Every structure is written in C-alpha cells, then in structure tokens.
Amino acid sequence: DQQVKQNSPSLSVQEGRISILNCDYTNSMFDYFLWYKKYPAEGPTFLISISSIKDKNEDGRFTVFLNKSAKHLSLHIVPSQPGDSAVYFCAASASQGSQGNLIFGKGTKLSVKP
Amino acid sequence: EAGVAQSPRYKIIEKRQSVAFWCNPISGHATLYWYQQILGQGPKLLIQFQNNGVVDDxxxxxDRFSAERLKGVDSTLKIQPAKLEDSAVYLCASSQSPLSGEQFFGPGTRLTVL
Known part of the structure; x- marks a missing residue:
C-alpha cells in the first residue's frame, strides 16, 4: 500500500511558466515532508522541505504548499527553467516511532522546454 | 565538504552470484541509510544505522541481504545470492541524526543481475 503517491508520472512545461508537482499521502502520522530532485545517473538531491506546523515554505523559485486536511502537498516552480528538467520525488516522515525514515513517492519526471 | 561516496558505480553479475557495495558517508554524519530504487519507483529503505548499530532493518x-557499518563510518551492503529482481540502483544516504530531516544521497550503484 503506497503511503506517498505521485499520480503524475510526467509533466511538460514551457520555459518561464509555472510547474506544479503534486503529492498525496495517506498516513496521518507524517509530519515532515521533503522534495528531492534527481538527475540521471546521480543520487537524489534535497530541494525543499516543510513541517506540518506550516502550510507554505518558500525558497527562491521553489514553493511547497501543504494542505493537511486533504493530505496533499504541491511543489511550485516559478519561473521554470530548462535546468529544472529532472525527476522530482516527494518524501514524508513521521517524527514519532519511525526514526525519521523517509517514505518516497514514485516520482514525477518534469520536462521544461525552451 | 565531500559528499556521500559509493562504489562501484555499476555492477553486472549473473543470478546466484554475490555482490558487495561500499559507502562512505559525509564526515560526522551518525546516521547511514541504504535504499533500493527499482526502475520507475521511488527509493525504498532497506536498512538504517545509527553509528554502528542497526536502527531499522x-x-x-x-535471507540474502546483509549490511554492516563497522566503526560507525563506512558501510557495506552485500547480496548473496543475487536474484533477477535485485536489479536496481542501490543508494546510500547519510544524515547528522535520524530526525535531522534532510538526508544526503550518494550517486548510487546500478546493479544488473542477468
């Protein structure tokens, strides 16, 4: 049973426009959420995170929104750039009882076209 | 600051053979993780070490996988004997502590079992 779901395997966006990547989760114990970016033949690199006590976190062109009631989070990239083309993974963890283990979604492949 | 190092980067073996992967975490990081990432999936945690002790396996x-982290620094993941379904990327990650949030990933070892 997938606890973290990224239902869109791929997304194509024009350069300069907004990219919105979505993630849903089922475990109400999750209280910390992260987005990782992965280029081919490299390991995932941390992008941005959000704690469940917030509903928004912003870092430059990247903003993550958290809707706890809907168990949904999204990553907004504005403006999108060709270098943003990568696979984006949503991950979640529970601070209680799980030793901080991350549960990952399947990823969404973002293509930003010039 | 040097990142997480892994070797080898690629390995091809035949089923029933043995294979070992090595990981050197970021200096000072007490927590080390091994993940398995099958094509089209997100990383899945195999084992978590806190210093040289196993936190979650x-x-x-x-029956076929083993891992150790002698002296609380480097770690080795072994598969013996390998099966076709073990073909995946094996990622090592480290963090300062289990609940520090962000995990730093190495480039991974791509294993192909024929």
Missing part, C-alpha cells in the same frame, strides 16, 4: 530481505 525491517525491509531488508535477510
């Missing part, structure tokens, strides 16, 4: 197939 609930998803490690212990």
């Amino acid at each position: 609930s998803q490690l197939p212990k």
Whole structure:
C-alpha cells in the first residue's frame, strides 16, 4: 500500500511558466515532508522541505504548499527553467516511532522546454 | 565538504552470484541509510544505522541481504545470492541524526543481475 503517491508520472512545461508537482499521502502520522530532485545517473538531491506546523515554505523559485486536511502537498516552480528538467520525488516522515525514515513517492519526471 | 561516496558505480553479475557495495558517508554524519530504487519507483529503505548499530532493518530481505557499518563510518551492503529482481540502483544516504530531516544521497550503484 503506497503511503506517498505521485499520480503524475510526467509533466511538460514551457520555459518561464509555472510547474506544479503534486503529492498525496495517506498516513496521518507524517509530519515532515521533503522534495528531492534527481538527475540521471546521480543520487537524489534535497530541494525543499516543510513541517506540518506550516502550510507554505518558500525558497527562491521553489514553493511547497501543504494542505493537511486533504493530505496533499504541491511543489511550485516559478519561473521554470530548462535546468529544472529532472525527476522530482516527494518524501514524508513521521517524527514519532519511525526514526525519521523517509517514505518516497514514485516520482514525477518534469520536462521544461525552451 | 565531500559528499556521500559509493562504489562501484555499476555492477553486472549473473543470478546466484554475490555482490558487495561500499559507502562512505559525509564526515560526522551518525546516521547511514541504504535504499533500493527499482526502475520507475521511488527509493525504498532497506536498512538504517545509527553509528554502528542497526536502527531499522525491517525491509531488508535477510535471507540474502546483509549490511554492516563497522566503526560507525563506512558501510557495506552485500547480496548473496543475487536474484533477477535485485536489479536496481542501490543508494546510500547519510544524515547528522535520524530526525535531522534532510538526508544526503550518494550517486548510487546500478546493479544488473542477468
């Protein structure tokens, strides 16, 4: 049973426009959420995170929104750039009882076209 | 600051053979993780170490997989004997502590079992 779901395997966006990547989760114990970016033949690199006590976190062109009631989070990239083309993974963890283990979604492949 | 190092980067073996992967975490990081990432999936935790002790190995197939972290620094993951379904990228990650949030990933080892 997938606890973290990224239902869109791929997304194509024009350069300069907004990219919105979505993630849903089922475990109400999750209280910390992260987005990782992965280029081919490299390991995932941390992008941005959000704690469940917030509903928004912003870092430059990247903003993550958290809707706890809907168990949904999204990553907004504005403006999108060709270098943003990568696979984006949503991950979640529970601070209680799980030793901080991350549960990952399947990823969404973002293509930003010039 | 040097990142997480892994070797080898690629390995091709035949089923029933043995294979070992090595990981050197970021200096000072007490927590080390091994993940398995099958094509089209997100990373799945196999085992988590805190210093040289195992914190969570609930998803490690212990009949064929083993891991150790002697002296609380480097770690080795072994598969013996390998099966076709073990073909995946094996990622090592480290963090300062289990609940520090962000995990730093190495480039991974791509294993192909023929």
